[in-house]
Amino acid sequence: MPIVAQTSKFSTFGRPVLAWGVGLLFFFPIFWMVLTSFKTDADAVKPENLVFFTPTLENYFNMVENYDYWRFARNSIITAVSATIFTLFVSIPAAYSMAFNPSRATKDILMWMLSTKMLPAAAVLYPMIFLAKGIGLYDTHILIITVLSLINLPIAIWMLFTYFKEIPRDIIEAGKMDGVNTWGEIKEILIPLAWGGIASTALLVFIFCWNEAYWTVRLTTIDAATLSKLIEGNRAPEGLFFGRLSAVSTAAVGPIVVLGWFCQKQLVQGLTFGAVK
Amino acid sequence: MGRIVLDQVSKRFGDVEVIPPLDLTIEDGEFAVFVGPSGCGKSTLLRMIAGLENLTSGGIAIDGMDMTEVPPSKRGLAMVFQSYALYPHMTVRKNIGFPLRMEKMDQAEIDKRVETAARSLNLMDYLDRKPGQLSGGQRQRVAIGRAIVRDPSAFLFDEPLSNLDAALRVGMRLEISEMHERMQTTMIYVTHDQVEAMTMADKIVVLQAGVIEQVGSPLDLYHKPQNVFVAGFIGSPKMNLFTGPEAEKHGAHTIGIRPEHTEVSMTAGQWEGRVGVAEHLGSDTFIHVHDTGLADMVTVRITGDISVKHGDTIYLTPQANQIHKFGAQGLRIE
Numbered sequence: 001m002p003i004v005a006q007t008s009k010f011s012t013f014g015r016p017v018l019a020w021g022v023g024l025l026f027f028f029p030i031f032w033m034v035l036t037s038f039k040t041d042a043d044a045v046k047p048e049n050l051v052f053f054t055p056t057l058e059n060y061f062n063m064v065e066n067y068d069y070w071r072f073a074r075n076s077i078i079t080a081v082s083a084t085i086f087t088l089f090v091s092i093p094a095a096y097s098m099a100f101n102p103s104r105a106t107k108d109i110l111m112w113m114l115s116t117k118m119l120p121a122a123a124v125l126y127p128m129i130f131l132a133k134g135i136g137l138y139d140t141h142i143l144i145i146t147v148l149s150l151i152n153l154p155i156a157i158w159m160l161f162t163y164f165k166e167i168p169r170d171i172i173e174a175g176k177m178d179g180v181n182t183w184g185e186i187k188e189i190l191i192p193l194a195w196g197g198i199a200s201t202a203l204l205v206f207i208f209c210w211n212e213a214y215w216t217v218r219l220t221t222i223d224a225a226t227l228s229k230l231i232e233g234n235r236a237p238e239g240l241f242f243g244r245l246s247a248v249s250t251a252a253v254g255p256i257v258v259l260g261w262f263c264q265k266q267l268v269q270g271l272t273f274g275a276v277k
Numbered sequence: 278m279g280r281i282v283l284d285q286v287s288k289r290f291g292d293v294e295v296i297p298p299l300d301l302t303i304e305d306g307e308f309a310v311f312v313g314p315s316g317c318g319k320s321t322l323l324r325m326i327a328g329l330e331n332l333t334s335g336g337i338a339i340d341g342m343d344m345t346e347v348p349p350s351k352r353g354l355a356m357v358f359q360s361y362a363l364y365p366h367m368t369v370r371k372n373i374g375f376p377l378r379m380e381k382m383d384q385a386e387i388d389k390r391v392e393t394a395a396r397s398l399n400l401m402d403y404l405d406r407k408p409g410q411l412s413g414g415q416r417q418r419v420a421i422g423r424a425i426v427r428d429p430s431a432f433l434f435d436e437p438l439s440n441l442d443a444a445l446r447v448g449m450r451l452e453i454s455e456m457h458e459r460m461q462t463t464m465i466y467v468t469h470d471q472v473e474a475m476t477m478a479d480k481i482v483v484l485q486a487g488v489i490e491q492v493g494s495p496l497d498l499y500h501k502p503q504n505v506f507v508a509g510f511i512g513s514p515k516m517n518l519f520t521g522p523e524a525e526k527h528g529a530h531t532i533g534i535r536p537e538h539t540e541v542s543m544t545a546g547q548w549e550g551r552v553g554v555a556e557h558l559g560s561d562t563f564i565h566v567h568d569t570g571l572a573d574m575v576t577v578r579i580t581g582d583i584s585v586k587h588g589d590t591i592y593l594t595p596q597a598n599q600i601h602k603f604g605a606q607g608l609r610i611e
Binding site for chain 1: 304327328329348349350351354356358359360362363365366375376380396423427468
C-alpha cells in the first residue's frame with residue numbers, strides 16, 4: 001500500500017515538477033538568446049545587466065539595415081522549401097515502391113540508404129567543394145537544394161516507408177482492380193491515406209533543411225547564403241558581439257520555432273509513429 | 278461475356294511450388310467456387326486470375342484474349358476482398374463511383390450508375406457516410422457495389438463473407454446468389470467453407486496443396502467424390518471413412534459412408550457402438566458413436582429428434598448402395 005501511495009504522490013506532484021524542470025532547462029538557452037538580443041553589445045557582457053537592462057531594438061534594426069537579413073531569409077526559404085518538395089517528390093515513389101512491391105533487395109537498400117547517414121560529412125567536404133566549383137554551381141540555389149535534398153532523402157524515405165507499411169495492401173490492390181495506374185494509386189489512394197505521415201515527414205525535412213549549417217556555410221558565399229551563414233558571419237576579428245549575434249540567431253530560428261510550435265502535435269505523432277503497434 | 282481459361286498455370290514463391298501447372302476453364306456466366314483448406318492456394322489462384330500475382334508459367338485467357346501479361350486494371354474484372362478494402366477517405370458514393378471516375382466517365386452517368394447500384398444493395402441512406410461509419414455487412418455491400426457498377430466481364434470474390442457474423446453470412450450468401458441469377462455474369466468465388474461452396478456454386482473446384490482434386494457440380498461432388506480428400510471435405514457433417522477389414526470386405530482400401538446414409542436402431546444392426554454425444558438441432562440429430570471398431574468416431578444424422586443419451590448402445594446399418602469405395606491411392610472405385 002505505501003508503494004501505491006508514493007507512486008500516486010509522484011504522479012500528482014513529482015512528474016509535473018520534473019516535466020517543467022526539464023522543459024525549462026531546454027527552453028532556457030532560447031529564452032537567454034531572445035533576452036540578449038534586446039541588449040546592447042556592451043550590456044550583453046556586463047554581469048550587473050544580466051537580467052535588468054534597458055531593452056533596445058538596435059540590434060534588429062542593425063541586422064536588417066546593415067546585414068541584409070531579408071536576402072538571407074529569402075535564400076533560406078527558397079532552399080528549404082524547394083529541397084523539401086524535391087525530397088518528397090523522390091521519396092514518396094521510392095517508399096511506395098518498397099512498401100507495396102518489395103523485392104528481396106528492399107531491406108538491403110533501406111539499410112544502405114541509412115548507412116549513407118553514417119558517413120561523416122567532413123570526409124567529403126573538399127571533394128564536394130571542388131566538385132561544386134568545378135561544375136560552376138558553387139554558391140547557387142541549385143547546389144544547396146540538391147545537397148539538402150540528398151542528405152535528407154534517407155530519413156524521408158525511412159519515415160514514409162514506415163507510414164506506407166501501415167496502409168493495408170488490399171486497399172492498394174483494390175485500386176489496381178478499379179482501373180488505377182501507378183500514379184493514380186499514389187495520387188488517389190496513397191497520398192490521401194498517408195496525409196498525416198507525409199505532412200510530418202515534410203515538416204521534419206523542412207526543419208532539417210532550415211537548420212542545416214555544415215554545408216550551407218561551406219558551399220555558399222553570398223548569392224545562395226542562408227540564415228545559418230548569416231549567424232556564422234557575425235564573427236568578427238575583435239570577438240563576438242553577443243547582442244548582435246543573439247538578434248541574428250533569434251531572427252533565424254524564430255520562424256522555425258513558431259512553425260514547430262503550431263505543428264507540434266503532427267511532429268510528435270510523426271516521430272513516434274510505428275513505435276507501438 | 279467472361280469465359281476464363283487457365284492453361285498450365287503455375288506459381289512458385291522462391292523454391293516453394295504453391296501451384297503446380299493446372300488447367301481450368303470457367304464458362305461464361307458460370308458461378309465457380311474454389312474451395313479447399315487454408316493454404317491450399319485457392320486465393321493465390323484467384324489473385325493470379327485478377328493479375329495481382331504474376332504467373333510463374335502458363336497463360337490466362339479471358340474471352341479468348343491472352344491476359345497473362347495484362348495489368349489488373351485492364352483485365353475488365355472486378356474483385357471483392359475479404360477485408361472489403363474500401364477507400365476509408367471517401368464516402369460510400371465516392372467509393373462506389375471510383376472505378377467509373379477512373380474510366381473518366383461523365384459525372385452525370387457516374388451518379389446515375391452509383392444510385393442504381395446503391396438502390397439494389399439498400400445503401401441509399403448511407404451514400405454520404407464514410408466506411409468507418411458503417412457496419413461490416415454494409416461495408417461488404419459497398420464493396421459489392423463498387424464491383425457491380427463497372428459491369429465487369431467477371432466478378433472475383435476472395436472469401437467475402439469470412440468477416441461477417443453467421444446470420445449476416447447466410448443473408449449475404451443468398452444476395453450474392455440472387456445477384457448471379459439476375460446478372461448472369463461469370464463469378465469466381467473463393468471460400469474455405471464447403472457450405473458456401475455447395476449452396477452457391479454451379480461448379481466447384483476443390484483444391485488441396487495447389488492441386489485440383491476435383492471439378493464438378495455440387496451434387497457431383499457429393500454423390501461421386503473422386504478421391505478420399507474430396508469425400509471428406511464436401512458434406513457436413515463429414516463423411517465417415519474407414520480402412521481395415523470392413524473396407525476389405527467391400528474390396529476397397531477405404532470406404533466412406535455419409536452420416537445421413539446410415540440407419541439407426543436401438544435393438545439390432547450391422548455395427549454396434551456406444552453413443553458419445555448427441556447434438557439435437559430440432560430438424561436433425563447428429564449422433565457421434567464410439568467403440569464401433571471401425572474408427573474412433575462414427576457420425577450419423579437422423580431426420581427429426583431421437584432420444585438417446587451418452588453411453589447408450591446403438592446399432593448402425595449403412596445403406597449398401599451409398600457406400601463409397603476408394604483404392605490404395607485414395608481414388609474412387611466404381
